[in-house]
Amino acid sequence: MTTTGSIAVRDGDARPAGTAYRLSGVTKTYRQKNRTVTALAGVDLVIPDGQMVAVQGPTGGGKSTLLQMLGALDRPTSGSVEFGGHDLARLGDRALTELRAAAIGFVFQSFNLIPTLTALENVQSAFAGSAANAPVSELRERAATALEDVGLGDRLDHLPTELSGGQQQRVAIARALVKDPAVLLADEPTGALDETTRDEIIDLIEGVWSARGITVIVVTHDSWVARRAERRLHIKQGQVRDMQ
Numbered sequence: 114m115t116t117t118g119s120i121a122v123r124d125g126d127a128r129p130a131g132t133a134y135r136l137s138g139v140t141k142t143y144r145q146k147n148r149t150v151t152a153l154a155g156v157d158l159v160i161p162d163g164q165m166v167a168v169q170g171p172t173g174g175g176k177s178t179l180l181q182m183l184g185a186l187d188r189p190t191s192g193s194v195e196f197g198g199h200d201l202a203r204l205g206d207r208a209l210t211e212l213r214a215a216a217i218g219f220v221f222q223s224f225n226l227i228p229t230l231t232a233l234e235n236v237q238s239a240f241a242g243s244a245a246n247a248p249v250s251e252l253r254e255r256a257a258t259a260l261e262d263v264g265l266g267d268r269l270d271h272l273p274t275e276l277s278g279g280q281q282q283r284v285a286i287a288r289a290l291v292k293d294p295a296v297l298l299a300d301e302p303t304g305a306l307d308e309t310t311r312d313e314i315i316d317l318i319e320g321v322w323s324a325r326g327i328t329v330i331v332v333t334h335d336s337w338v339a340r341r342a343e344r345r346l347h348i349k350q351g352q353v354r355d356m357q
């Protein structure tokens with residue numbers, strides 16, 4: 114394991130040393146009209162740097178809520194989330210936004226591309242509000258390279274409507290990776306795709322993981338997808354357990 118900047122690179126079977134996440138007693142409740150729903154019920158979880166983890170479980174079990182905690186998109190009701198050794202509760206909203214932008218890539222089931230922007234512009238949009246010192250030509254070059262890396266070097270100027278679902282998800286993956294995040298979080302990334310495309314996307318995610326050694330956490334309904342991960346978690350009624 115060697116580290117270049119914040120990016121861990123896998124060599125051979127060497128195991129990463131650090132801890133990506135440490136969750137202690139994480140509870141998340143939501144108010145729904147006049148009742149309280151417990152989405153996470155006291156989750157204790159350690160995820161080492163560079164692990165590829167699948168998260169499975171029934172609808173409403175708390176998978177997306179867990180990903181929101183890991184992505185610093187929301188704060189727990191109680192308990193603590195440490196990311197790279199830092200307690201996220203100590204960071205203000207602005208620091209959390211900066212952390213998210215710099216260190217975490219997100220991929221969603223519905224791709225979440227901006228429909229009026231080309232593939233290249235969608236990937237470049239990851240730089241909005243950051244990397245302001247870098248010249249636009251350099252950001253454009255990095256975005257183009259990220260699209261080439263996901264096999265879309267010949268689709269830079271296409272709009273999302275001119276791309277297949279699988280291609281749109283590749284654009285979303287390029288956007289998630291263009292800033293070299295330490296972590297990739299994917300919420301049902303193959304949920305909207307047919308089987309062949311599903312296989313291509315999971316191959317791509319697995320390839321990213323093994324080439325870059327980043328931490329990858331994939332929520333999936335699909336056992337076939339989950340079996341590609343190093344570790345499988347099951348979450349039901351807000352409680353997480355390791356699957357064998």
Ligand SMILES: Nc1ncnc2c1ncn2[C@@H]1O[C@H](COP(=O)(O)OP(=O)(O)O)[C@@H](O)[C@H]1O
Pocket residue numbers: 143144145150151152170171172173174175176177178179
């Ligand atoms: N923003 C929200 N407001 C109210 N309730 C929510 C919200 N997000 C999730 N929930 C509730 O929390 C529980 C867990 O949801 P979620 O994490 O989305 O599960 P999953 O992704 O496994 O389907 C569900 O009962 C859901 O209705």
Ligand SMILES: [Mg+2]
Pocket residue numbers: 176177178
């Ligand atoms: Mg969900």
